[in-house]
Amino acid sequence: MSADFTALGLRVGHATDAAGATGVTVIRGDGPFRAAAAILGRATGTRELDALSPGHLVDRIDAIVLTGGSAYGLGAADGVMRWMEERGRGFEARVGVVPIVPSAVIFDLGPLGSANARPTPAMAYDACERAAFTFEEGSVGAGTGATVGKGAGVARAMKGGFGAQVERRGAVVVGAMAVVNALGDVRDGAGTIIAGARAEGGGFADLAAMIAAGAAGNPRAENTTLAVVATNVMLSRLELAQVADAAKAALARRITPVGTSFDGDVIFAAGPIDGITAPAMQVEALAVRALEMAIERAVRMAKGRDGIPGLAD
Numbered sequence: 001m002s003a004d005f006t007a008l009g010l011r012v013g014h015a016t017d018a019a020g021a022t023g024v025t026v027i028r029g030d031g032p033f034r035a036a037a038a039i040l041g042r043a044t045g046t047r048e049l050d051a052l053s054p055g056h057l058v059d060r061i062d063a064i065v066l067t068g069g070s071a072y073g074l075g076a077a078d079g080v081m082r083w084m085e086e087r088g089r090g091f092e093a094r095v096g097v098v099p100i101v102p103s104a105v106i107f108d109l110g111p112l113g114s115a116n117a118r119p120t121p122a123m124a125y126d127a128c129e130r131a132a133f134t135f136e137e138g139s140v141g142a143g144t145g146a147t148v149g150k151g152a153g154v155a156r157a158m159k160g161g162f163g164a165q166v167e168r169r170g171a172v173v174v175g176a177m178a179v180v181n182a183l184g185d186v187r188d189g190a191g192t193i194i195a196g197a198r199a200e201g202g203g204f205a206d207l208a209a210m211i212a213a214g215a216a217g218n219p220r221a222e223n224t225t226l227a228v229v230a231t232n233v234m235l236s237r238l239e240l241a242q243v244a245d246a247a248k249a250a251l252a253r254r255i256t257p258v259g260t261s262f263d264g265d266v267i268f269a270a271g272p273i274d275g276i277t278a279p280a281m282q283v284e285a286l287a288v289r290a291l292e293m294a295i296e297r298a299v300r301m302a303k304g305r306d307g308i309p310g311l312a313d
Contacts, residue, residue, distance in 0.1 A: 003164035006133040007173040008230045009033075009272060013131030014141030014162075015124065020117020021305070022068035022108050024076045025141035025162065025179070026127040027228055027270070032060040032089070034271050036237050037102065038244035040251060040258065041265030043221040045105040047074045052268070054237040058100050062089050063128065064268050065103035066142040066179050066226045069118035077103040079121030083128040104266045106181040107222040108145030111154045112306050137163050138301035138312060142226065146181035147308060148299060149196030150223055151207040151216050151257075158195045159310030160186075163298030167290040172278045173232045176247075176290035180298040183223035184208065184257045188296060195299040195311055208256040224264035225251060227294070229287040234275035239283075244269035246284035250291035267291075 005012060009029050016023040037052040047065075051058045062084050067073035081099045084090050090097030109115040119142075127141070139146075143162030150157045160180040167174050180186060185196025185207050197205040210216045229247050244267045251258045251265060259265050269287070304310035 002134045002136055004134045005175050008175050008232055010230050010270065011131035011133055012135040013127035014136060015119065015127040016140050016144050017117055018144065019113060021113025021145035022117050022119055023141045023144035024065065024067040024119035024124045024127055026063055026065055026080055026124055026131055028063040028128060028131055032062055032273065034237055034240055034273060035061045035064065036241035036244050036269050038248060038267045040248050040267065041224060041263035042261045044264040044266055045071045045074065046266060047077055047103040048100060049102055051100050052102055054241055058091055060273060061100040061102060063101045064228060065101055065124060067103060067105050067119045068108040068142055068145050070105055070107045070109055072118040073105045074103055076119040076121055076124040077101045079125035080128045083125050104226050106142060106146060106179055106224040106226060108181065111147055112145050112308065137297055139303045142179045143298060146179060148180055148182045149185050149207060151183045151219050152197035152205050152210065156198045157308055159302040159304045159308055161298045161302030163294045163301060165290045165293035165297060167286045169286060171276055172282060172286065174283055174286035174290050175230050176287065176294040177228045178291060178294040178298050179226040180295055181224050182255050182258065183219055183260055183262050184255045186295060186299045187254050187256060211257060219262045221262045223262055225255060226266055227291055228268045228270060229291055230270040231283045232275050233271060233278045233283050235271045235280055235283065239280040240269040240271055242280060243284050243287050247287045247291050250288045250295065254292050254295040
């Protein structure tokens with residue numbers, strides 16, 4: 001299944017290592033764009049995140065990288081920087097350009113593939129080269145090795161993945177992407193668990209209830225949901241930071257628990273340097289809607305492997 005971000009002016013490219021159960025996803029425009037970020041989790045792995053601060057000297061970026069491989073995977077962004085440098089794209093410096101490529105990682109070392117498999121700069125370069133307005137969802141790119149419901153142990157987890165959704169209200173368009181690799185369970189719009197920790201007798205264990213009862217065992221810092229919300233509305237970096245903050249509500253509604261000490265959740269917000277105008281609050285509301293559905297689609301379209309089921313099977 002494919003998502004379409006044509007109206008947002010952003011291209012998305014995946015590189016997938018199916019055997020190693022890892023991958024990388026690159027988000028870029030045909031030129032620079034504005035962006036900001038919000039951190040929800042407390043076990044993040046990131047690169048160049050400071051460049052997204054509203055007070056930072058750099059006022060625009062060239063791409064966003066979402067990658068597997070834990071901290072090792074951050075090096076994949078070098079491939080995107082090389083692609084940008086070859087085309088003269090980046091922050092103008094005295095000696096040339098310096099591409100600005102904020103990046104964030106999930107921990108996918110081992111549960112479904114090899115602990116030694118990590119996304120490489122060559123993979124990210126290829127993803128950047130092949131990036132398009134329409135792109136696949138499911139067990140692809142950074143979502144290849146994602147799992148959910150790991151708070152009760154990997155053996156009882158289910159497959160996570162990469163999902164996307166676009167919301168439109170008149171001329172205003174907001175899209176969202178999510179790589180869901182959560183400690184917690186994923187719920188639908190009615191609050192029903194649809195993917196997560198499986199109970200030993202069948203059904204779902206309900207991690208939020210287990211943790212509240214002190215029965216969750218010993219979680220590890222191997223969990224992260226990464227998200228990007230994007231709009232065609234021209235917003236300042238401060239407004240984009242507020243959009244990213246508002247989008248945290250989507251994670252809180254659809255992933256339980258979320259933002260724990262063992263999750264590295266990060267939300268990016270992106271928008272054009274020149275675009276239409278609309279109230280930032282409208283963009284915030286649509287970002288929450290889009291991200292909620294992107295999270296749900298990430299698990300609905302994920303295919304299981306190695307004894308860990310996915311909803312797309």
